[in-house]
Amino acid sequence: MTQSNVCLFSRRNLLICSLGSSFSSALFAQRNYPDRPIKAIIPNSPGSSVDTIGRLVMNEVSKLIGQPLVIDNRAGAAGAIGVEATRSALADGYSVLIGSSSAVSVAPFLQKAVTYQPLRDFDLIALVALLPNVLVCHPSLPVNSVTQFLAYARNKNGDTKMASAGLGSVSHLAGAALQVAGGFESLHVPYRGGSQGVASVVSGETDWVLTPAPAAMSLVAGKRLKLLGHSLAPAHHPLGNTPSIGSELTGFEFASWIDLMGPTGMPASVVSLLNKTVGQALQSPSLAKALETHGAIVKSSTPEEFRTYLTKDLDTTRRAVQAANVKPE
Incomplete structure (x- = not known):
């Protein structure tokens, strides 16, 4: 075997050993994960x-x-x-x-x-x-369920106001999805943040909002907002006996x-x-x-x-x- 062949053979063995060592190290790391x-x-x-x-x-x-x-x-x-x-x-x-x-x-x-x-x-x-969103409205609205709310909103022909935390916020997208699924329209009134949007419903400046639950539940407990439903699938019960919107508007879910x-x-x-x-x-x-x-x-x-x-x-x-x-x- 010539000297050049010996060099080639040695380099090839070195490469194979190096690859084998890396592969073994990777396997060892996986077996011992996590070690830091x-x-x-x-x-x-x-x-x-x-x-x-x-x-x-x-x-x-x-x-x-x-x-x-x-x-x-x-x-x-x-x-x-x-x-x-x-x-x-x-x-x-x-x-x-x-x-x-x-x-x-x-x-x-x-x-x-x-x-x-x-x-x-x-x-x-x-x-x-x-994390469920909750459909809440001003206590003066003559509705006590999702079904009644949908009928009320449809009869108003767009003459209701929906609050949100701003353009593209969860409450904006959830509310838009509810309007499409429920077959009604509301005027969108965006605010600079969820608390301001919810506060507008409390004051009567707007009529309703579909907002993350933590932003509204204390106001529901204080009877300053009326809770109509949550946005999880009917199989979930995050808020006790509160019904899901999907149980009255089939297929609706926006969590x-x-x-x-x-x-x-x-x-x-x-x-x-x-x-x-x-x-x-x-x-x-x-x-x-x-x-x-x-x-x-x-x-x-x-x-x-x-x-x-x-x-x-x-x-x-x-x-x-x-x-x-x-x-x-």
């Missing part, structure tokens, strides 16, 4: 509903998984900054996103600068919680949600471990009770169930954006 803290990106500011609920859930996950979970708040651009940061992270399971419907489903339809596609650019780990996801390309074993750990954490009665105090209910899922849910939610959001006639900016 995991960063959980939250695309909202501290103290928000997503942040509060995300921290509660990930605290339970941390106990079960045996590693700290470091919260990294990346607020801005309606959540898009945090989602984008997750997309560009290493897909090794040490950077995950505590996402929300606003950041994951809504932002791509409303912001021209958003280029991520949720079903393409992320590995879906699990749904975590659902906000919180999830766990990561950059696409994560090892399947890591996705599976995180999914099972989240599912186990959500079985904690104390966690379920804590979520309930924040107007949320536990909603665990497999990755496949989450994909089916998100596919439907993206379609619902697209149709709501079209109905609301909101253009991307």
Whole structure:
């Protein structure tokens, strides 16, 4: 064998050994995952509903998984900054996103600068919680059910006023979706934030709003708003005996949600471990009770169930954006 052949042979063996060593290291890392803290990106500011609920859930996950979970708040651009940061992270399971419907489903339809596609650019780990919206109206309206409200609004021929937290907000899109499904029209009156929109219904400046539950329930308890229904599917009972809108308007559902996801390309074993750990954490009665105090209910899922849910939610959001006639900016 010539000297040049020996050199070629040696280099080839070195390359094979190097590749084999890398492959073995990757397998070892997966088998021992996690062996260091995991960063959980939250695309909202501290103290928000997503942040509060995300921290509660990930605290339970941390106990079960045996590693700290470091919260990294990346607020801005309606959540898009945090989602984008997750997309560009290493897909090794040490950077995950505590996402929300606003950041994951809504932002791509409303912001021209958003280029991520949720079903393409992320590995879906699990749904975590659902947050119902509630249909509330001014106490003077002569209605006491969703059915009566729909009949009243139709008879008014557009002479009712719907409040919202602003153009493209959850309350705007949910209200637009309700109008399409219910076959009526209302004048949209946008405000600078959810509290102002709800306050306008209390004062009688507007007639109704379909808003996240935490923004309205204390006012319902004080009889300053009339509660007609919630926006989750009929199978869910987040507010005691309060009926779902869908039980009287078949098929209607417009929930906000919180999830766990990561950059696409994560090892399947890591996705599976995180999914099972989240599912186990959500079985904690104390966690379920804590979520309930924040107007949320536990909603665990497999990755496949989450994909089916998100596919439907993206379609619902697209149709709501079209109905609301909101253009991307």
